[in-house]
Amino acid sequence: LAEVQTARPTASADQLADGVLRGERRALGRLMSAVENGRTDARATLKRLYAHTGRAHVVGITGPPGSGKSTLTTGVAAEYRRRERTVGIVAVDPSSPFTGGAILGDRVRMMELHGDPGVFVRSMATRGTLGGLARTTTDLVLLLAAFGKDVVLVETVGVGQDEVEIAHSADTTLVVGVPGLGDDIQTIKAGVLEIADILVVNKADLDGAQRVVGDLRGMVRLAPGPLDDGWSVPIHETVATTDSGVAALVDRIEHHRAFLERSARSHGRRAENARRQVHAIVQARLAERFAEVVSGPAWTTRFGAVAERTQDPYTLAEKILASRALLPD
Amino acid sequence: LAEVQTARPTASADQLADGVLRGERRALGRLMSAVENGRTDARATLKRLYAHTGRAHVVGITGPPGSGKSTLTTGVAAEYRRRERTVGIVAVDPSSPFTGGAILGDRVRMMELHGDPGVFVRSMATRGTLGGLARTTTDLVLLLAAFGKDVVLVETVGVGQDEVEIAHSADTTLVVGVPGLGDDIQTIKAGVLEIADILVVNKADLDGAQRVVGDLRGMVRLAPGPLDDGWSVPIHETVATTDSGVAALVDRIEHHRAFLERSARSHGRRAENARRQVHAIVQARLAERFAEVVSGPAWTTRFGAVAERTQDPYTLAEKILASRALLPD
Numbered sequence: 001l002a003e004v005q006t007a008r009p010t011a012s013a014d015q016l017a018d019g020v021l022r023g024e025r026r027a028l029g030r031l032m033s034a035v036e037n038g039r040t041d042a043r044a045t046l047k048r049l050y051a052h053t054g055r056a057h058v059v060g061i062t063g064p065p066g067s068g069k070s071t072l073t074t075g076v077a078a079e080y081r082r083r084e085r086t087v088g089i090v091a092v093d094p095s096s097p098f099t100g101g102a103i104l105g106d107r108v109r110m111m112e113l114h115g116d117p118g119v120f121v122r123s124m125a126t127r128g129t130l131g132g133l134a135r136t137t138t139d140l141v142l143l144l145a146a147f148g149k150d151v152v153l154v155e156t157v158g159v160g161q162d163e164v165e166i167a168h169s170a171d172t173t174l175v176v177g178v179p180g181l182g183d184d185i186q187t188i189k190a191g192v193l194e195i196a197d198i199l200v201v202n203k204a205d206l207d208g209a210q211r212v213v214g215d216l217r218g219m220v221r222l223a224p225g226p227l228d229d230g231w232s233v234p235i236h237e238t239v240a241t242t243d244s245g246v247a248a249l250v251d252r253i254e255h256h257r258a259f260l261e262r263s264a265r266s267h268g269r270r271a272e273n274a275r276r277q278v279h280a281i282v283q284a285r286l287a288e289r290f291a292e293v294v295s296g297p298a299w300t301t302r303f304g305a306v307a308e309r310t311q312d313p314y315t316l317a318e319k320i321l322a323s324r325a326l327l328p329d
Numbered sequence: 330l331a332e333v334q335t336a337r338p339t340a341s342a343d344q345l346a347d348g349v350l351r352g353e354r355r356a357l358g359r360l361m362s363a364v365e366n367g368r369t370d371a372r373a374t375l376k377r378l379y380a381h382t383g384r385a386h387v388v389g390i391t392g393p394p395g396s397g398k399s400t401l402t403t404g405v406a407a408e409y410r411r412r413e414r415t416v417g418i419v420a421v422d423p424s425s426p427f428t429g430g431a432i433l434g435d436r437v438r439m440m441e442l443h444g445d446p447g448v449f450v451r452s453m454a455t456r457g458t459l460g461g462l463a464r465t466t467t468d469l470v471l472l473l474a475a476f477g478k479d480v481v482l483v484e485t486v487g488v489g490q491d492e493v494e495i496a497h498s499a500d501t502t503l504v505v506g507v508p509g510l511g512d513d514i515q516t517i518k519a520g521v522l523e524i525a526d527i528l529v530v531n532k533a534d535l536d537g538a539q540r541v542v543g544d545l546r547g548m549v550r551l552a553p554g555p556l557d558d559g560w561s562v563p564i565h566e567t568v569a570t571t572d573s574g575v576a577a578l579v580d581r582i583e584h585h586r587a588f589l590e591r592s593a594r595s596h597g598r599r600a601e602n603a604r605r606q607v608h609a610i611v612q613a614r615l616a617e618r619f620a621e622v623v624s625g626p627a628w629t630t631r632f633g634a635v636a637e638r639t640q641d642p643y644t645l646a647e648k649i650l651a652s653r654a655l656l657p658d
Contacts, residue, residue: 043643050641064393270636271629278635279619281646282655286615290608300600306607307599312379314372317610326611327653 017045020147021052025120028147032122035139046139049146056088056145057257060167062156062195063176068202072176072240072249073155077113079250080151086118088144088152092137092166120144134165135284138277141169167195168276172256174249176200177216179208196233197256200249204237213237231259286326293325346374349476350381354449357476361451364468367617375468378475385417385474386586389496391485391524392505397531401505401569401578402484406442408579409480415447417473417481421466421495449473463494464613467606470498496524497605501585503578505529506545508537525562526585529578533566542566560588615655622654 011019011027013034019027034042061073070091077087113119122140124133137154144152156166167173175196199220201213216235236252238245260269294303305311320326340348340356342363348356363371390402399420406416442448451469453462466483473481485495496502504525528549530542545564565581567574589598623632634640649655 047641047643050643051638054638064395066393066395267633267636271632274632274635274642275623275628278623278632278642278646278649279616281642282619282649283612283616285646285650286655287608287612290611294604294607299604303600303603303607304596306603307596309380309383312376313603313607313610314376314379317607317614320607320611321614321657324653324656326615327656328650 013039013041013045016042017049020049020143023148025117028120028143029122032140032143035143036124036136043139046142050142053142053145056149056152057172057253058141058145058152058154058170059253060154060156060170060173060195061176062167062173063200063202064178067176067178068240069155069157069176072200072202072238072246073153074113075238075240075243075246076250076253077119077153078243079247081113081116081118083250085150086148087113087120088141088147088149089113089119089121089155090124090137090140090144090152091121091155092124092133092157120147120149135280137166138169138280164195165276165280168273171260172197172253174198174200174253176202177212178203179206179212197231198249198252199233199235201235201237202240204245205239209237230263231256289326289328290320293320342368342370342374345371346378349378349472352477354446357449357472358451361469361472364472365453365465372468375471379471382471382474385478385481386501386582387470387474387481387483387499388582389483389485389499389502389524390505391496391502392529392531393507396505396507397569398484398486398505401529401531401567401575402482403442404567404569404572404575405579405582406448406482407572408576410442410445410447412579414479415477416442416449417470417476417478418442418448418450418484419453419466419469419473419481420450420484421453421462421486449476449478464609466495467498467609494605494609497602500589501526501582503527503529503582505531506541507532508535508541526560527578527581528562528564530564530566531569533574534568538566559592560585618655618657619649622649 011030013031016027016031016034020031031042031045035046059076061069061076063069073089073091077089080087114121122144124137124140137156141152141154154166154170173195175198177199178201199216201209201216203209204213213235220233220235234252236245236249238249240246263269302311302316306313306316340359342360345356345360345363349360360371360374364375388405390398390405392398402418402420406418409416443450451473453466453469466485470481470483483495483499502524504527506528507530528545530538530545532538533542542564549562549564563581565574565578567578569575592598631640631645635642635645
């Protein structure tokens with residue numbers, strides 16, 4: 001009955017949050033939508049839900065396109081379920097209205113997870129969330145943690161600013177590489193060492209896999225781990241399509257979790273992640289305020305002047321800052 | 330003699346800016362470094378240099394790893410040189426201290442460009458510029474434009490927040506796809522339509538290229554172009570390694586440039602880009618200020634409380650905003 005009530009169209013965000021804490025799936029889904037849509041009352045509930053999020057272990061899974069991350073994420077989720085841990089998944093973005101989403105094999109595996117009450121999967125469209133993708137993702141992870149999931153997997157595509165920000169709100173970050181993606185893979189690897197707790201070489205049965213492993217091993221030797229906290233970044237091989245190496249990968253994630261719990265420096269790492277999170281929230285609020293401040297025809301004229309090079313954007317930015325209009329009254 | 334003087338270690342940022350306007354390569358390189366390092370006096374010169382940037386056509390080239398963007402960028406640059414246009418290139422990030430950079434073939438081609446006084450190539454490390462990558466890239470593009478380059482090519486890896494921001498400061502954005510990158514390519518395509526002025530299918534001689542072209546054609550039909558401004562996004566095939574289709578691609582870029590010049594809506598587009606640019610500058614300044622404000626042991630304790638879940642990050646963010654400490658006095 002409670003679930004029916006919280007699922008009413010008129011349920012307030014606070015009622016939905018109560019439902020989330022009681023473990024009601026429909027309330028969770030609806031509160032997620034409200035947060036994604038930027039509803040102020042929904043976002044206000046995050047404050048009190050935050051206190052309930054300490055138990056979940058958040059695992060970021062990122063890497064370049066074509067690395068088989070979706071399959072790997074599904075495999076890791078299934079392995080956690082075999083270990084009787086509940087799992088939340090935020091996938092940024094496996095499907096869009098245009099493409100019809102993931103390939104069939106992954107869909108079938110995902111469907112199995114969908115039928116499992118111990119799993120909650122949420123896909124996020126990247127369309128329309130520009131400017132706030134990482135922020136919204138972090139909020140959805142928070143909701144899954146407050147919902148009581150033991151493990152939350154966050155799957156992102158690529159390694160850019162968003163992924164780095166998401167990685168900073170994860171406890172353990174997996175970066176997935178793969179043989180044969182050509183020259184640009186080098187570039188990705190360079191940025192990756194900053195965020196990886198575990199490097200995964202997927203499709204390890206393909207030609208060139210050992211070369212990728214060897215390259216990564218050399219790089220890991222040269223560079224310290226993310227926070228130079230005594231964790232030595234392992235390089236782990238998987239073939240996600242056959243589940244080869246996936247159980248051992250979950251062992252490694254658990255090993256890292258245990259490391260974080262006993263590490264004297266893990267408190268510092270978590271505080272640093274908290275700092276980044278606060279900054280991201282501040283930045284998102286200021287971005288909203290900026291959009292309000294610069295609306296209207298007078299501003300259109302000013303921006304037109306910048307486009308025509310009769311005004312420079314730096315001076316205009318300084319004027320906006322000096323006007324103090326960005327801050328709440 | 331003038332060049333020798335501006336190249337003195339003691340040259341001020343203003344002197345370097347003068348050198349840039351006189352077309353001195355060493356002054357340009359040094360001012361770029363100063364801007365990358367966040368030197369305040371260097372950034373102050375951007376205000377006056379901005380007035381000199383209207384002539385350059387800025388072309389963003391982005392796409393997933395393995396799509397052969399570097400080779401394509403080099404080919405486009407060489408074609409512009411054949412047309413006697415000067416070219417600046419900002420490459421984000423072809424090389425890192427760990428990887429040794431691009432594959433040999435590209436290096437050789439790049440070296441040819443390096444020997445050409447009509448070309449100026451700047452590589453940006455992505456390491457250490459987190460939080461300001463797009464901002465710094467835009468500033469380097471500005472410097473190349475002020476230096477007098479007819480065309481500035483900006484090559485970025487992936488399609489994330491940074492690339493979207495960089496695209497918004499470009500006049501023409503090329504998004505490069507490629508056959509055979511697996512399921513994640515779908516995801517990228519969805520985000521890509523928002524920023525692409527020209528879709529390029531590189532490695533068009535590979536199996537599956539026609540399927541990618543067909544998929545993209547379907548998507549372009551369903552979705553409007555970036556600003557619904559009457560431009561219909563073409564899908565262009567290239568084989569960058571053999572220069573096949575590259576000259577025709579430059580024709581398309583020039584076609585888009587001409588379109589922008591005669592389009593009634595291009596003024597609106599440029600004003601919108603200016604708005605985004607001002608926002609990016611505001612955001613970068615606020616991020617610097619944030620870092621100053623939250624330093625010190627009291628803040629470490631507060632962030633520790635967030636990590637321990639005794640304080641929530643949303644309330645802390647609101648306190649920082651309410652304190653007005655982020656704004657200049």
